[in-house]
Amino acid sequence: MIPTPPNDLELEQIELDLFVQALRRRHGHDFSQYAPASLTRRVRQLVHDHRCVSISALTARLLHEADFVTQVVQGLSVPVSEMFRDPAVFRALREQVLPMLASYPQINIWQAGCAHGQEAYSLAILLEEAGLYERSHIFATDFNPEALQRAREGIYPARDAQLWSRNYLEAGGSQSLANYYSARYDYLKLHERLxxxxxxxxxxxxxxxxxxxxHLVLCRNVLIYFSNPLQNRTLTLFRDSLVRGGYLCLGLRETLEFAPVAADFSVLDAGRRLYRRYARGVAEGAA
Ligand SMILES: C[S@@+](CC[C@H](N)C(=O)[O-])C[C@H]1O[C@@H](n2cnc3c(N)ncnc32)[C@H](O)[C@@H]1O
Structure with missing residues (x-):
């Protein structure tokens, strides 16, 4: 029996599945567990940006042009961020978390999904102002090599300065953010010592x-792009990376609530999505 021809949406789904498979098999990037709606939007955007006639045409380029994958990963990764984004969260980190971290002789922070580095530099400023930076290390990670390169450079459009300065003050900053960068023409460069x-x-x-x-894992606005199983994998990774008593900070639209690892954490500040790994395991009577 000849199958009924697919409608446009079914056809797009077939093309998307093949695109995701090509990306994984040809280049080792696995997007199969990303949330379908946002992945579809970004793939459609790539089709538009690269003037392809269809997702299949995009897939053909991915298979046959060795360097094209860099542009595809860039298009799928959304490395959008800002300094002191959601200032109330950075204020809570400053007031509720850093004083607790101060008791450790060495403080390790993992900032996952760092995009162009704005959050990592914001954390460095918080630690500097709390007098903790000399004994801290921030591991800022992302899977997008271009974003990481931009993060290392620490150069941003000067037009962002106004918003970031406001965020910094709302996050409890006591000086001027301008003390941390030099402005040149249309750009600002964060001081290298940061x-x-x-x-x-x-x-x-x-x-x-x-x-x-x-001692602290900060991963904000990344889980929203993942399906539930991938969110659970990621949260398990964070739980296993944290020392007992360590802190986890998620994005404002993300939660630990329904994840299997939720039982290993207490809620420090629900509104700011701040959690703390129990000092003891559940079997030992979590506390
Ligand atoms: C919207 S940005 C969030 C940036 C920053 N955390 C913030 O909240 O402002 C999402 C970042 O997650 C990164 N990302 C997406 N999937 C990832 C993965 N599988 N592993 C590591 N990073 C990933 C993207 O490259 C992007 O830089």
Whole structure:
């Protein structure tokens, strides 16, 4: 029996499945567990940006042009961020988390999905102002090599300065954010000394393992792009990376609530999505 021809949406789904398979089999990037709606939107955008007639045409380029994958990953990764984004969260980190971290002789922070580095530099400023930066290290990771390169450079459009300065003050900053950068023409460059205890490096939350022994894991606005099983994998990775008593900070539209690892955490500040790994395991009577 000849199958009924697919309608446009079914056809697009077939093309998408083949695109995702090509990306994984040809280049090792696995997007099969990303949330379908946002993945579809971004693939459609790639089709438009690269003037392809269809997703299949995009897939053909992915298979046959060795360098094209870099542009595809860039298009799928959405490396959008800002300094002190959601200032109330950075204020909570400043007021509720850093004083607790101060008791550790060495503080390791894993900032996953660092995009162009704005959050990592914001954390460096918080630590500097709390007098903790000399004994801290921030591991800022992303799977997008171009984003990591931009993060290392620490150069941003000057038009962002106004919003970021406001965010910084709302996050409890007591000086001027301008003390941390030099402005040149249309760009601002963060002072290099801010990067002295930051390592920007590649880590893929889909396929890589536990990263470091961290006292704080900050991963914001990344889980929203993942399907539930991938969110659960990622949250398990964070739980296993955190020392007992360590802190986890998620994005404002993300939650730990329904994840299997929720039982290993207490809620420190529900509104700011701040959680703390129990000092003891559930079997030992979590506390
Ligand atoms: C919207 S940005 C969030 C940036 C920053 N955390 C913030 O909230 O402002 C999402 C980042 O997650 C990264 N990302 C997406 N999938 C990833 C994966 N599988 N592993 C590591 N990083 C990933 C993207 O490259 C992008 O830089």
């Amino acid at each position: 990067a002295r205890n930051i390592t920007f490096t590649s880590h893929n939350l889909v396929s890589d393992e536990v990263f470091c022994e961290a």
